[in-house]
Amino acid sequence: MLRTLRQSKALKLLQMTCVVSAILVPTFSVAKTVCESLPGSIEVLEDAKEILTLGQYNSFFGFANRIANIDTNPEASDNTPEGILSRAFPGGFQTCSTIMSKMVSERFISEIVIFIDSQERVIFLGWDAIKVNDSWEIVKYQIEDNFEKIIEEWRS
Secondary structure (H helix, E strand, O other), rough: HHHHHHHHHHHHHHHHHHHHHHHOOOOOOOOEEEEEOOOOOHHHHHHHHHHHHOHHHHHHHHHHHHOOOOOOOOHHHHHHHHHHHHHOOOOOEEEEEEEEEEEEEEEEEEEEEEEOOOOOOEEHHEEEEEEEEOOEEEEEEEEEHHHHHHHHHHHH
């Protein structure tokens, strides 16, 4: 019992040392962004969030608009979500985090995601996706810098 108590104390000391070390060791930025998902996340949707975070707007909107068909008229590209994001966030984002995910059914999900850039500016993405023929597709999305506008739409 005494040995177990000593091992337990040693383990706690080691855990505390690791925590302190983790706090004191400087972190380095890596090319991969950090997107925090929620339990039960859907891989293809997580990949789409990662693509948006990396600033690969053509790829993201190519996926998002397969069914949603938000206006992406090339003649008015400056006024499309893609054009606006490209100008406002040319380097993409440092991180993203899914803050709400509601599985309405096994084939329908609704989510709100926050994206934060290196200057701590944020945008919110709200989207609905459906599963058709074993493939997830975005059927509706909205990108805003105002949380109230997103939550208002996705509460209903």
